[in-house]
């Protein structure tokens with residue numbers, strides 16, 4: 060049976076596709092059925108970038124998740140197939156490693172940026188809540204731990220930010236890597252999950268908001284806490300059915316980056332089929348300026364543009380550190396939590 064489904068042999072560039080996990084072009088081989096009965100969805104295949112990405116979704120994984128198709132296959136196949144081996148167990152990160160990273164925030168470039176916008180204590184709360192740490196890989200880099208609903212960590216995504224504008228450092232190269240690939244663990248069975256997934260069971264009544272970027276999930280959750288914000292980690296990121304199941308029976312709003320609205324609306328029918336009530340927030344797509352479009356603006360950038368008084372104070376402190384001391388000495392109270400901007404948002408005709 061296992062010989063029936065093979066990776067499509069190389070027949071020129073058209074037979075190599077974009078990896079659904081790492082988004083690299085022409086590195087992804089899809090599985091085909093040599094008997095031509097089954098056509099697998101596009102995500103069933105293997106990425107050539109074994110160390111950097113490691114994505115491998117086998118026909119076995121596919122049938123595990125779609126017992127109905129397996130049954131149909133058995134009906135269509137004259138020879139009874141052998142029973143499928145259970146998939147290898149998902150691998151997890153060592154908790155001590157995760158805990159150790161949850162410190163040294165003063166060096167962390169993203170933390171520095173968030174503090175300038177939201178204040179230090181709010182930024183610290185967000186880092187702890189979402190399980191974001193400081194990595195050694197690049198000086199001041201940030202590690203976003205992908206934690207599942209049982210609190211187990213699947214992997215960590217390491218990125219480096221500019222502490223002034225909060226943008227990712229992409230020169231001279233894109234500063235992004237993964238903890239599981241740095242560890243180079245033999246037989247590590249990576250199963251990615253939504254960043255922030257561990258927060259879903261904390262309140263089953265709250266609607267869920269999905270953004271692309273981990274950083275944006277943090278920022279948006281500070282401004283709009285009436286949602287549980289999670290990140291897909293990329294345009295296609297976690298939109299595989301195995302990851303979406305957790306959202307069954309929940310209200311979900313998709314907040315795509317500018318320019319990704321079409322890609323994300325294409326996912327809506329799959330989500331609905333899985334029992335998810337889903338809406339798409341396309342306010343930005345309809346209202347963005349060309350400058351915002353060029354920069355791939357997202358909801359967090361938009362929220363940050365609505366400057367908070369706290370942020371103004373923080374930028375004053377940055378210019379004059381003595382101010383912080385004064386505030387402490389004289390017991391001036393900082394309003395660390397940003398004022399709910401929702402009423403302001405409504406005034407701008409921004410319906411949520």
Ligand SMILES: [Zn+2]
Nearest residue numbers: 078081106112
């Ligand atoms: Zn890949």
